[in-house]
């Protein structure tokens with residue numbers, strides 16, 4: 001990553017604040033005038049930040065997850081620290097497995113009071129894909145199968161887990177699941193194919 005630690009921290013803080021704004025803007029029940037005033041402020045902020053922009057969101061280094069994995073389970077790897085659209089995760093690695101804890105808020109609602117299934121799929125793709133990345137392998141998702149076993153609630157802590165199931169040449173199969181209060185709500189199985197390049 002070609003930015004200094006101070007800039008990384010400032011970018012992470014800005015993204016975290018943006019996420020707060022996204023949630024507040026989605027659920028606000030203020031008066032019309034106040035909403036319009038907030039919109040003007042946000043438009044101005046967007047103009048200010050957009051004066052000098054990169055073509056893409058900052059990428060974390062490829063070997064970040066592997067470094068976190070070798071440092072042990074107490075050194076989580078942060079995901080989506082640079083992108084407010086992603087669901088931020090702190091992924092802990094332990095050998096061939098990964099875990100993360102998340103409390104999804106109103107931004108991630110699908111059915112009333114429940115986590116949107118598309119977000120569950122994205123979370124699983126990340127839990128599986130980053131675990132593979134943490135083994136030092138460059139791989140992309142070829143297929144991802146999900147079973148939605150029971151509804152996944154919002155505003156409650158969820159445990160996300162993944163593990164490597166099988167490696168055969170370039171093909172890596174990984175499994176993952178989402179748990180609420182010890183019961184699985186979603187299960188996933190993904191096939192990842194190793195690729196060349198960066």
Ligand SMILES: CCCCCCCCCCCCCCCC(=O)SCCNC(=O)CCNC(=O)[C@H](O)C(C)(C)COP(=O)(O)OP(=O)(O)OC[C@H]1O[C@@H](n2cnc3c(N)ncnc32)[C@H](O)[C@@H]1OP(=O)(O)O
Pocket residue numbers: 125126128129130133138139140141142143170171191193195196197198
């Ligand atoms: C450059 C970027 C660097 C990135 C560095 C990593 C960054 C890490 C970030 C992690 C972040 C979180 C994880 C996000 C992960 C994504 O979101 S990845 C984005 C979504 N995925 C994609 O865009 C992939 C698009 N698909 C492709 O590029 C190509 O189809 C693939 C998957 C590379 C395979 O193409 P290919 O290399 O030509 O493979 P091919 O030789 O046809 O097949 C190889 C084997 O795989 C099997 N296979 C291939 N596809 C399938 C399939 N869909 N179903 C079943 N079997 C299949 C074949 O049957 C074959 O099996 P064998 O005959 O060897 O037994």
